[in-house]
Amino acid sequence: MARTVSERSDVLPLLAEAFREHGYEGASLALIGEATGLGRGSLYHFFPGGKEEMASAVLGEIEAWFETNIFRVLRTAEHPENALLQTLDATEEYFRSGRRICLVGAFALSDTRDRFSLSLRRYFSEWRAALEFALSKTGETPAEAATHAEEIVLSLQGALVLARALDDPGIFSRAIGRVRSRLPKARTKRRGGAPRLP
């Protein structure tokens, strides 16, 4: 009987899936209880602030994941062309090739936007800024990099919307493929060739 989840961080992925599937309002505590296998008592033990704190924690974990696996990689990469490709792969995997929606994007279109506006803002602006930084390091002008970065984020988000609406994950895969093909080609030390990866 005595379930030993014992770690708040163990609950977060389950919470995230519940919010992704039902939205903030749609994810009732009864539903969250089912998804996590925890009773109300346990949930309020881990998240005294209730549902709002649950969603906030989930957003925090998402931001942390992107910071580690996407943003930081783009900002600190020695070879930005490779970092761009690598983070696109990670992004495709994260969204399960279009079968998983972006919770941050979904929140942005719902009335929970105001409640978490700071998180949403930070997530998208950091993403855009990290891409912009890497793209400018590949030789794009500041204006090109800014536009290009914005277009990448926007394409991925739009692809997730469309993939969901049309129930066709392929839309997301195709969109990521186009983003990939429009990336600046890697310049390697041995000049003159048209190499792919070092």
Place this chain on the structure above:
Amino acid sequence: MARTVSERSDVLPLLAEAFREHGYEGASLALIGEATGLGRGSLYHFFPGGKEEMASAVLGEIEAWFETNIFRVLRTAEHPENALLQTLDATEEYFRSGRRICLVGAFALSDTRDRFSLSLRRYFSEWRAALEFALSKTGETPAEAATHAEEIVLSLQGALVLARALDDPGIFSRAIGRVRSRLPKARTKRRGGAPRLP
């Protein structure tokens, strides 16, 4: 006292704004009552099926607007290049240059997706198909037109997500500008010019 709205169709735009602002779950009947100035009795008189019928009717009106002002224009245009520009203008105006979200896209990312899946599917696939048809009439190959159409719809949707999250309508305007600039150039009878609209 005796309010004389008397037309179901007069209520639809107010309903649409309520759903856009609060989402399906978030738009309670109390809120809808405020937004429309109608009591529960009147609302259930117009929409015996309750909230679901209200949302369904709103989706229907949205589809009808796009069918008239976008899809049909694209399918029946004599000069597809001009039709593409014209419908992009109409689209920009419809979404208030990025200050208004797409209710269909928002529903697609929420858990109401399943409830209205047919409407969502139809809306996006008709939009995509109409664009594809017009683009192929401009001389794009079937493959090019299919990809291009998908990318336009997806860019607009993604731009609306990003514009909302970052509270920056300019993102949508810029995205529409890029879509416009990538359209096939209009071939006119008086050749050599760079005409805008007929």
Place this chain on the structure above:
DNA sequence: GTCTATAGATCGATAGAC
């Protein structure tokens, strides 16, 4: 730390007066 029971508010929907 986890549970059940339940309070208090709000939900969608209905009934019936006018």
Place this chain on the structure above:
DNA sequence: GTCTATCGATCTATAGAC
């Protein structure tokens, strides 16, 4: 046609046993 009153269900959050 429009209103108010109200039902039963469901919601978030809390209390208290174990």
